[in-house]
Amino acid sequence: MNLIDRMANLDRRWIFLMMGLAVGIPIIVIGITGKTLPEEPTPLAQAAFDVLDGLEPGSRILMAWDFDPASEGELGPMATSFIRQCAQKGHRMYFIALWPVGAQMIRSSTSRVIGGYYPDLVYGKDWVDLGFKAGNEAVIKTIVTDFAQYFPTDARGTSVNAIPMMEGITSLADFDALVNASAGYPGSKEWVLYAATPLKKPLIIGCTGVQAPQMYPYVPNQVQGLLGAIKGAAEYESIVNNWVRSEQLLDALESGGITEPTSSELAARFAAAPSEAVTWTTEAAAASMSPEAKTKLIELATAPIPGIFLEAQRRMGPQLVAHLLMIGLIIAGNIVFFATRRRGGSQ
Amino acid sequence: MKRPSSLLQTNSILAMLTVMIVMVVMVMVSGSFAAPPAPTDVVAEDLPADGGGAAMVTWTIPTGVDGLEGFQVWRTEAVSETTSRVGNERGAALLGVQNQAYQNEYQRLVGVEGVAPEDASMQARIVARQAVIDQRDSVTPTETGPHGRFWVLVDTVSADTDRLQVGKLSPSDEYRFMVYTVAKTADGGVAKSEASAETGMVLPAASGIDVKRLPLFFILLLLCGSVLFFIHWARSGRPITIRKIAGLSAVDEAVGRATEMGRPILFVPGIQDMDDLQTVAGITVLGRVAKTAAEYDARIEVPTSRSLVMSAARETVHSSYLAAGRTDAYNPDLIYYVxxxxxxxxxxxxxxxxxxxxxxxxxxxxxxxxxxxxxxxxNSVGAIQIAGTAMPSQLPFFVAACDYTLIGEEFFAASAYLSGEPDQLGSLKGQDMGKIIVGAVLIIGCLIATVAVITGSESLMHAVDWFKDSVLSA
Amino acid sequence: MKRIVPLWITAIVGLVLIVSNFLPGTRSWGEEATTWFGIIAAVAFVLGGGSLLKVHLKKISDRNSGWAYSMIVLGTFSATLAIGLFKIGVAPNPSFPDVPWSGDVQGQGTPFWWVYEYVFKPLTATMFAMLAFYIASAAFRAFRAKNFEAVLLLGTAFIILLGRTFAGYFMTSWIPVDGPFSGLRLEELSVYIMQVFNTAGNRAIIIGIALGIAGTSLKIIMGLDRSYLGGGD
Structure with a gap:
């Protein structure tokens, strides 16, 4: 039996093994080295960021987490970055879920981001978890006009009357933007059809790779920002990470006496290339800063980004190798196909 | 007496000077900063024959206004907007109440009563929560807008416009409107008139018929009409042919193979409930598969993901076995919920x-x-596989892994194809007419939009806008 | 009678849903109708539960092959149901410490949470992750350049696969971002294919599906298609 015959009759468990290694080895390597591949944001990811960035701090953002543990690998990092941007910007976040296990997704993402990195945010003032509601799109259709009908209490059973940030929320029209992380039905399509389009509200969608092609027709009139699969998540994550760092650096520069517009330019520059902050502090332009302010600036510029804010970018490594393997398998499959056909033809 | 007389004289001069200065200032003011007159006859009415939430505001354009720029239309805040604004204020105040009550109680419990911090925190939270509930009604907003309401700018329209259709209103809220004239001043600035008289209250309620949806209604009539026409056509005995759908023709082959091999048939009716038309179409195919299976005496197993689907599938399979004259072979336990x-x-x-x-x-x-x-x-167990779905994202997977796939509309055509009844086949022909109509509308729409862009024709642009705003957004 | 009543219910509800779309005053009727379905589906859970118990109890009593798995199914089903229904191991809500069963059943540390975190979550994630293996096997077996269309499909697949990773950026990063050929960068090309070709193809399929749904709905409302009721008269 020659190579072509062997490949033609290849036991698919060998393919499973190759895929296992293609995903597993990069995960281990990235876990050890902590290195990620650079990301070039596409306009869709940038648009998603710009929608939330363009709103005034304190804006009301409805965060609908319609996914489950199965799709958490793709959508979890998006949820993390959405919360991070809103928390950093000072928006008020209202979490709901139309999937039963979406409630757990809300808990895990809020406890990781808000609990871990924004402990100053007050539950009931800055964010509220309204939990899961059964009824699929019927929930959306109803809360478009009457929010309290489906959400009389939060997920902890507290009446919305006792939650300060629920004051003035009567319908979906009272929100400034809608953010949806969706893995299927009910999800992004239902939010587009029954909420964002009739209310003409800005809608940002993070969805799985399989769903993304169905969402493209809605961009940009009905959907303002679209993150498709882990690639979209990685792009958005890198934008948010850069922005958060530049915000922190801006604070450090301004508290050190550097004023606008220089401070903004420097913050953006150092966020993109942290090593330049170290060089700059030795230059004459930084003479007005105190040594403590300089140390703080360097610390902020060079501090590693916490792992949970790199999840999507880390997953791009295994995705790269897996995609290359797929291409290799398709080519190999075609070689077998043509070789077998030629042999069949010559016979 | 000279002094008084000179004093009188001085006063007269001062008086004259003052009058002159005032006159000069008045002339200057009237020349360059005079406010333009406000529009008159401002009337607002609910837009007739709509789905609610829209009103029409009209006014008379003031004459003789130099540098007339346009008009600003303002409306009163809706009750929901007031609630939202007031809610923000009250939310902030109640949060203060909550924090204060928590702090006081926590400090009292820990400092005075010596309660452990964890217990104190829990008890203080209860007190703080109660404080919020108790004081909810006592917290009132301090601010009110002019005329007891806040005003919201709707839009600014051009100088030659005397009406504005205001949309996005709440159909259950009443509104008043007022209009300002905006004109250019001599020094290049912008001056705004006094507010016009307020209109009466307008309730932008929904009408009996929403004319905005009429185009959609006509499309519906056209599509349904063509389906009904061809059903009638088929009933009158005219032949209707349908192309071969390989996936459905292979049903007999697949069931026959299962019978020969003595192995069961697996039927998966998707994972959605009976409110999804795809599940209904799946159950239709199940009817045919079950009938063939009954005739061939093959075992068919139907695990379902929804209880209602299980009930419908049992009913269908039972009917199929009945039709095949094999009720004795029907086993409802093979159709079960997972x-x-x-x-x-x-x-x-x-x-x-x-x-x-x-x-x-x-x-x-x-x-x-x-x-x-x-x-x-x-595929790995070597089964012959036939799939049908209208989920575009899953079609590629089925095409790759199955022997036959019913793509989208083929799947919905299964019922007609399998039954062969004239009514059903006629409806398929009607759908084809629908496709022709959609195709024609698409081509015409694209052509008009392209020509409008190339020529810059305003009338064509209006046609495109009308099409987009009425037909496509209905 | 068994056929006529469902047919009338179908026809009336179908018409109500159509009418409510065009007559604003009847909008709430449509919402009511969709709510009814939710109620019926919820009641049908009992049917489902009954079926599950019957099938697996029968397997156990008949000692069919794999009857032990049925025991596991019934055991885990009963345990999860009891834990959720009776809020076993759930601490009272801090705001209402005196109210029994006021605690959050899904709160961290509760048995229900434990089942979710350590059983449900890993099992579900595993099932979804298996897609990676199946898609590789399907790619090797089914993705053949049999004809011209298949070659086009293969080319598109390669562009998307590369464009969605760093490889695409690496391979075409030499093309200037702001130059006239920037659209040929693989990451740009993949977005373009998704937004233009893919959207166009999708729309064609979706229009066909929409017409199919409209036609089928009409047949069902008019009672011409009764196959969902078991067919026949």
Whole structure:
């Protein structure tokens, strides 16, 4: 039996093994080295960021987490970055879920981001978890006009009357933007059809790779920002990470006496290339800063980004190798196909 | 007496000077900063024959206004907007109450009563929560807008416009409107008139018929009409042919193969409920598969992901066995509910395929990520596989892993194809007419939009806008 | 009678849903109708539960092959149901410490949470992750350049696969971002294919599906298609 015959009759468990290694080895390597591949944001990811960035701090953002543990690998990092941007910007976040296990997704993402990195945010003032509601799109259709009908209490059973940030929320029209992380039905399509389009509200969608092609027709009139699969998540994550760092650096520069517009330019520059902050502090332009302010600036510029804010970018490594393997398998499959056909033809 | 007289004289001069200065200032003011007159006859009315939430504001354009720029239309805040604004204020105040009550109680419990911090925190939270509830009604907003209401700028329109259709209003709220004239001043600035008289209250309620949806209604009539026409056409005995759908023609082959091999047939009706038309279409195909299976005496197993689907499938399979004259062979226990959970169901169905090694697998209904898992598992046991779905994202997986796939509308045509009844075949022909209509509208729309862009024709642009705003957004 | 009543229910509800779309005053009727379905589906859970118990109890009593798995199914089903229904191991809500069963059943540390975190979550994630293996096997077996259309499909697949990773950026990063050929960068090309070709193809399929749904709905409302009721008269 020659190579072509062997490949033609290849036991698919060998393919499973190759895929296992293609995903597993990069995960281990990235876990050890902590290195990620650079990301070039596409306009869709940038648009998603710009929608939330363009709103005034304190804006009301409805965060609908319609996914489950199965799709958490793709959508979890998006949820993390959405919360991070809103928390950093000072928006008020209202979490709901139309999937039963979406409630757990809300808990895990809020406890990781808000609990871990924004402990100053007050539950009931800055964010509220309204939990899961059964009824699929019927929930959306109803809360478009009457929010309290489906959400009389939060997920902890507290009446919305006792939650300060629920004051003035009567319908979906009272929100400034809608953010949806969706893995299927009910999800992004239902939010587009029954909420964002009739209310003409800005809608940002993070969805799985399989769903993304169905969402493209809605961009940009009905959907303002679209993150498709882990690639979209990685792009958005890198934008948010850069922005958060530049915000922190801006604070450090301004508290050190550097004023606008220089401070903004420097913050953006150092966020993109942290090593330049170290060089700059030795230059004459930084003479007005105190040594403590300089140390703080360097610390902020060079501090590693916490792992949970790199999840999507880390997953791009295994995705790269897996995609290359797929291409290799398709080519190999075609070689077998043509070789077998030629042999069949010559016979 | 000289002094008084000179004093009088001085006063007169001062008075004259003052008058002159005032006059000069008045002239200057009237020349360059005079406010333009406000529009008159401002009237607002509910837009007739709409779905609610729109009003028409009209006014008379003031004459003789130099540098007239346009008009600003303002409306009163809706009750919901007031609630939202007031809610923000009250929320902030109540949060203060909550924090204060918590702090006071916590400090009292820990400092005075010596309660452990964890318990104190829990008890203080209860007190703080109660404080919020107790003081909810005592916290009132301090601010009110002019005329007891706040005003919201709706839009600014050009100088030659005397009406504005205001949309996005709440159909259950009443509104007043007022209009300002905006004109350019001599020094290039912008001056705004006094507010016009307020209009009366307008309730932008929904009308009996929403004319905005009439185009959609006509399209519906056209499509339904063509379906009904061709049903009538088919009933009158005219022949209607339907192209061969390989997937449906292969049903007999698949069931026959299962019978020959003595292995079961697996039928998966998707993972959605009976409110999804794909599930209904799947159950239709199940009827035919079950009838063939009954005739061939093959075993058909139908695990379902929804209880209602189980009931419908049992009813259908029972009818099929009845039609085949094999009611004795009907076993309702082979049609059973597994779980609503997507991957729980997938795990069960995959396990079933691996254990039972069915000779034929049918996947007919609404599928998501489980499509490839099921189809690849079925492929690995060498089953002949036929799939049908209207989920565009799952079609590629089925096409790759199954022998036959009913793509989208083919799946919905299954009922007509399998029954061969003239009524059903006529409806298919009607759908084809619908396709022709949609295709024609698409081509005409694209042509008009392209020509409008190339020529810059305003009338064509209006046509495109009308089409987009009425037909496509209805 | 068994056929006529469902047919009338179908026809009336179908017409109500159509009418409510065009007559604003009847909008709430449509919402009511969709709510009814939710109620019926919820009641049908009992049917499902009954079926599950019957099938697995029968397997156990008949000692069919794999009856032990049925025991596991019934055991885990009963345990999860009891834990959720009776809120076993759930601490009272801090705001209402005196109210029994006021605690959050899904709160961290509760048995229900434990089942979710350590059983449900890993199992579900595993099932979804298996897609990666199946898609590789399907790619090797089914993706053949049999004809011209298939070659086009293969080319598109390669562009998307590369464009969605760093490889695409690496391979075409030499093309200037702001130059006239920037659209040929693989990451740009993949977005373009998704937004233009893919959207166009999708729309064609979706229009066909929409017409199919409209036609089928009309047949069902008019009672011409009764196959969902078991067919026949």
């Amino acid at each position: 779980t609503d959970e997507q991957f729980g169901y997938t795990a069960y169905a995959s396990g079933l395929i691996v254990r039972e090694k069915p000779a034929a697998c049918f996947y007919m209904g609404c599928f998501f990520a489980e499509s490839l898992i099921l189809a690849e598992t079925g």
